[in-house]
Amino acid sequence: MNLDELTARLHAIRDRNDWRPFHSPKNLAMAASVEMAELVEIFQWLTEDQSRQLPPETLAHAGQEVGDIVLYLLLLCAELGLDMEEVVRAKLADSERRFT
Template identity: 90%
Template structure:
């Protein structure tokens, strides 16, 4: 996944639609949260086994919501000047250190 390319494509959509004025970090964080709630809603009231074996339509819907979340997080990183690859790798390395003997 080329994050720079994805971010550039997102910015092109944003710029074509004059959405930059809405892309303050707080708005992007809230939008990502809303999309996360939509993902959670897919799993609401399912058993653990049911959540692992979604029917094709619900699985596709879950994928759409995951995509929405990732795209909003890419936009948020761009607005904050964060390198998503770098922050994710740093967090993973931190988790590996913290939970190495788990």
């Protein structure tokens, strides 16, 4: 996955639709949170086993929500000047240090 290419494609969509004024860090963080809530809603009231064995249609829906979340986070990183790969690698290294 080439994050720079994905971000460029997202920016093209943003620019084509004149959404730049709405893509503040605050708004992008809130939008990612809303999408996360939509993902959580898929699992609400399921048992542990049911959550691991989603029907194909529900699994596809979950994938769409995960995609929405990741794309908003890519846009957020771009707005904040963060390199997503770098921050993810740093966080993973921190978790490895703390939990292994």
